[in-house]
Amino acid sequence: MSVRLTVDRDVCIGVGQCELLEPDVFRLDDDEELAEVIGEGALPRDRAEAIVDRCPSGAIAIVGEE
């Protein structure tokens, strides 16, 4: 079961943990260097929950099931 993820860029502080751990889903943009979702923005639930947990600023959230 996959879930979709989103980044709140008002909260993101550009650490880059998400890009490091899930490079197919997140990337720091070239301009402001804040995280954005790329591609489908979907991950299996366990990995999605892990990345939500690992984001230092709490900017990543699960928004719904695929």
Added chain:
Amino acid sequence: MTTTEYGTREEPDVTTADLYLDGIPHERFAAMRETPGLVWHPYEGKGGGFWAVTRHADVKEMSKAPEIYSSGIGHSNLWDLEADALEARRSIIDTDAPDHTRLRRLVSKAFTPRNIRVWEETTREIAVELLDGFEAAGGGDWVDMVAAPLPIRVILSILGVPVEDADFLVEISNYLVEGTGDRPSLPDDAYGNTTPVHLLPFGSPAIHALYEYAERIGAQRRAEPQEDLVTLLVEAEEDGDRLSASEYRNFFHVLVFAGNETTRTALTHGAMAFADHPGEWQRLLDDPDLIERATDEVLRWATPVLHMRRTAACDTELAGTAVSEGDKVVMWYCSANRDEAVFEDPYRFDIGRETNPHFAFGGGGPHFCLGAFLARMEITVLFDEMRKRGLSLDQRGEAVRAPSNFVHGVLSVDMAVRR
């Protein structure tokens, strides 16, 4: 007179700096972890006692709730500061959102995993040079010869300041480490300081020299911008907003001190751990792919920063204990990193741990170590270069530890090259 499990007095004591001359008092932390709720810890410094948070789960809960556990109130060290001192000394570490968010965003781009990778080659070159010198000398003081110069030279490269200034900055940094202990090591007017020392970070006049240095190099970069971090700091702008003079020099101080002292500590405890556990070093020699896991274990083992303090911004509850607005609440990372509930066999140095959610970079949340990826890269590179040349270490004698309850510092440790 009774004796508690945590200390020799009637009350818990993990703050007496001299305790740390023999290493982290793990048995006292273990006893606090077993005590339900939070432990109230007396403290003679300004503002009095604090709640000791010693379990991994509780440190994590606090770290992720910065709106409750403030970094900007009181101080991030154990003792409170007068309002004037807090303002003069305030750095990104002692700042809450929204100011923290603004400061962090100004510099975070220099420290993202992608941008840190750029510095890996430079770091390898420095590591190779230092290890060559260490081997040629047949060993010596690991701190002085390898662990201190590596991170300072890397951060100086990133900041863009001349390598000739490395020794001076190491000297200043050493005085700042001492400033985290109980004993002042310099006269108040050292380095021409005229500022009352209570207004200076760590109460150390050495910071005066660092501020002067920061201002000189900042002025140079303002006049002649370069592709470096000092230029980024002096030109940093978000929504027309710039770093104030005080923000700039405190940022410079945090980058030099944090970018130097903490990684040096990790590289030293890592070397000591491998010397003490030759089986684990052999394991890395046999299986180079373990390097990333080994890095995490070195970080957990070292826990360079022992604690950070927060102050409750409102009445709350943690681990079933009522915490009142204004209470000091202290996260002991060194305890969380030995929490039996999270780490199997926590006192074992095991470079093969599959999961290693250590708090060497803090417990998560927005104050997550800015230099985490840089530190990780430096540790990985150094031990990987040692592995490549099959350099094994034997420790000669006891390490000289810093008398500090804040940093897990080692001032010197004599290492021999194992033949």
